[in-house]
Amino acid sequence: MGPEHQEKMVGGSLGRAAAYMLSLTGPVAPREEVERRMLDGMVERLSESAPLMPGAKELLGEVRAAGIPIALVSSSHRVLIEAVLDGVGREYFDVTVAGDEVARHKPDPEPYLTAAARLAADPRRCVALEDSPTGVAAAEAAGCVTVAVPGVVPVPAAPGRTVVESLRDLDLAVLRSLVAGVP
Secondary structure, eight states: OOOOHHEEEEOOHHHHHHHHHHHHHHHSSHHHHHHHHHHHHHHHHHHHHOOOOTTTHHHHHHHHHOOOEEEOOOOHHHHHHHHHHHTGGGGGEEEEEGGGSSSTTTSSSSHHHHHHHTTOOOOOOEEESSHHHHHHHHHHHHHOEEEOSSSSSSOOOOOEEEOOOOOOOOOOOHHHHHHHHHH
């Protein structure tokens, strides 16, 4: 699948990705089977290694050391998040929200609002780091201060949105400055 297809699937739910793939291939298998195969394949890959964006471990460590609560908000199913947490380190996260634990998926704000509620935090004082247009839309709709760190697909600049090339461009001081003026 090329970049034009990734743009349609990155950051979305498993159901949306499977439906999109079936729209391209035709009904080669029931949607539930396609979803299961996709999920099984990702769990297998992630159990071998969970790739991190450059600078992620350092930023997580700095924020954790400052005592600031951290949430992982993903469109991925819980089983994928668990595989990632095993590789990344679950000790970094106070709260995790999986795509199969909410009624509405990104770009709906529900996943971010759920995470903020579990942290007992005002979403307007939360900084969301997102790598996809779908995730950025969800974070912004929830009222979070949003930083786009494009991964596979580009995320355009927009008023009130910070876009950086790498997590290495961020540190605790930058994150704090983003919420400094928020009431």
